[in-house]
Amino acid sequence: MKLFFTLYFASVCAVGLMAQNEASDSIKTQELNDVVVEAQMQRNSSTSTTYIPSRRQKNAAQNAIDLLQQMAIPQIQINPIDKKVTDNFGGDVAIYINHLPASKEEMDGLRTVDVRKVEYLEFPTDPRFRGQQRVVNIIVQEYAYGGYTRLSVSEDFLLGVTSMANLYSKFSYKRMTYDTYFGANNYRNSHDGSSSQSVYSLLKDGKAYSVNRNETLLKSRFSQNQYPLTFRATYNSEKIQIRNTVGYQYVGNPRIRRSGTLDCHPEFAESYTYERNNPQWSNSVSYSGSYYFSLPRNFSIDVAPTFNHTHTNNNLDYTASNSVAISRYAKENAYNFRIDGYLRKSIGQKHSLLLGINGGHWCNRLHYSGTNVHDDKFSNSFVWGMAGYNLQTHKLAVGLDAGIIWENSDINGYRIGDCYPVTHINVIFSPNSRNKFSAYFQYANNTAGVTEKASDILQEHELLYISGNPDLKNSRHTTANLAYTWLPSNAFAMSVYGQFFGLYNRQFRTYEHYNGGEALIRTWINDGDYLSGKIGMAFNWKLLGGNLQFYANPELSLNKTTGICPLTFNPFNLNVQLTYYLKRFYFRGLFMLPQKGMMFSSNTTYHNRHYYGLTAGWSDANWNISLSAYNMFNKGWKNSVWELHTPLYGEVRTNYGNYNHPRINLSVTYTFGYGKKVQRGNEVGAQQGADSAILK
Secondary structure: OOOHHHHHHHHHHHHHHHHHHHHOOOOOOOOOOOOOOOOOEEOOOOEEEOOOOOHHHHHHHOOOHHHHHOOOOOOOEEEOOOOEEEEOOOOEEEEEEOOOOHHHHHHHHHHHHHEEEEEEOOOOOOOOOOOEEEEEEEOOEEEEEEEEEEEEEEEOOOOOEEEEHHHHHHHEEEOOOEEEEEEEEEEEEEEOOOEEEEEEEEEEEEEEEEEEEEEEEEEEEEEEEEEEEEEEEEEEEEEEEEEEEEEEEEEEEEEEEEEEEEEEEEOOOEEEEEEEOEEEEEEEEEEEEEEEEEEEEOOOEEEEEEEEEEEEEEEEEEEEOOEEEEEEEEEEEEEEEEEEOOOEEEEOOOEEEHHHEEEEEEEEEEEEEEEEEEEEEEEEEEEEEEEEEEOOOOEEEEEEEEEEEEEEEEEEEEEEEEEEEEEEEEEEEEEEEEEEEEEEEEEEEEEOHHHOOOOOOOOOEOOEEEEEOOOEEEEEEEEEEEEEEEEEOOOOOEEEEEEEEEEOOOOOEEEEHHHHOOEEEEEEEEEOOOOEEEEEEEEEEEEEEHHHHEEEEEEEEEEEEEEOEEEEEEOEEEEEEEEEEOOEEEEEEEOOOOOOEOOOOOOEEEEOOEEEEEEEEEEEEEEEEEEEEEOOOOOOOOEEEEEOOOOEEEEEEEEOOOOOEEEEEEEEEEEEEEEEEOOOOOOOOOOOOOOOOOOO
16 A cells, blocks of 8 residues: 555656646746845834844943943933933933843943843833833843853043953852952043132122132142942842842042132232142942842732942142131041832733832931031931832833822931922833834922032132022922834834923022122022923934944923023034944944033033044954044043023133043953853844745
8 A cells, every 4th residue: 555655646746747847848937036034123112112232233342331322222312421321301211131220330241242132111010120210121141050251441541540440250050140340440630620710799888899700720630549349149030039239439539639820809909829629538338139029910029228328538628829728628427228119910911000119218427627617417318109000002001100209308407398299101102113102291309408408608718608508498390201213124213302391499509698798608599490391313324234323313402491590591412423343343433512501400501512532443252442532633621611690690610621632542351251051032032024025
């Protein structure tokens, strides 16, 4: 029987082949074009926007922030000077790695080649994000055992001494991961400080007159040594995440010395010299924990305690050749602790409920000696209870929460309590993977701190004293954001956004007559409103198969204040970045128009200089070497100009430093890994491509 079926099958195949050969004489053949199936490297949904970094971007990046800068995600902004990550509205963005908060040390030590994808989340419902409003979650391949060690060195030239070195090591065994970090950062700068042209409206025998005080910086010496040390242990399973982090940091400024000339007329007929010496040291210890548990019946709980303590010695000696001398020696012990707790209940696949209780306490104990002697104790406590609801489908996400916050501040026995509501509303609609619309509203509070509420009166120089206002009240604010994100293809990504922000009965820094009008005192009051808005767009365009990448972020800001110092200021800002990848080499150029803005608490407008730079780098599996040149055509050490006008005081201040001075940076990173990586299927897999036209 088997032989019969075999012969039958062979005869059928032979007949078919003969028929096909005969038909080929009458049918013309046609060559089909190649069909390219491209993975989707970026996509929208109501829960997140997901980006998959290319191999070129991961190899070129030296750390987590550098990777985000290489990717040029249009929904976030990265300041090229201080590397601070914000959303397009200027709000904080929390950085997480594998659903756990990432410390600065972990971001500096991240092995970028292990990154699988980057998620940008708005109001995520996952309780592990602890109620954060905006999150960048970096998904990294984990280790079954072993890990890696990374050594980074960065040196700046043409500035003096600017040296940064750090060692980061990660080791995993089964469900435990251990991280250690040590850094040594040293800075020396001979061009740090400011010059000012000030006008004081004073009283003499009850009559008003003006004094022009011009302070010109001639000599400066600045040095800082910073040594951080951090250790962290993490337990991670499917239903439990426990993380404990302890850290120590020493920051010392043995020299902050500035001197120059003073021209104060008509108060003094001749110019004279001044010198200001302000060395300071601080030692800090910190602890942070994170405890997440997934409970039965779709409950989960997350508790996060933190504690920080800092001891500071701050010495100030001010002398002038006209016999004016001021000494202020401050010793401070500051500590704070906080605990955040959230309970979440998931109802089906779309709904979830959230309950949160947060509380904390801040305390500052200060002792001033010298010209002014004071003993201060400032504390602030708060308790916050909130409830929230989330609806989440593939296309629509709605988040609502509301709560009540109680605060109590105590400055040297003078207590002020405040109780106010807080609410957030967030709506995201994503009709498909290419388009996403989002809207956000917030009503919250700006709390005055010890700087604004301190009752001490300290002398700054001949004509100025400084103090706070214990009766200063908190300020309420509202925020409304609208944004649209468009991802038409892997080659283009764009975000268009607009915002309104209103701060009402704001905490305003003002100047009043003091000592019979012979001097001014800088203090704080509640006065007027601060209203601002911004409209802008950010886009990332990839060309030449992703080898060339262009990013631009134009933005127009609208600012207006009311009260005793009304002001309108509407600056335009632009940030441009161009990156080119050539095998193992990469080249990046960036340019920023002079950044302009207004400080909402003082009506001070600022105008920075142009900032631009070129970077060339090379990388392989272990090494990453980059050489950068910044601001090579700038002259001098000027960073920015601040301008302020009030009824009794006006100032134009020129700030100096090394941010905008020509400099060359050499950065070298070496990483070696060991052990075995986890092969997980839930990090990133095959992506859906275009429909195939191959005939079957």
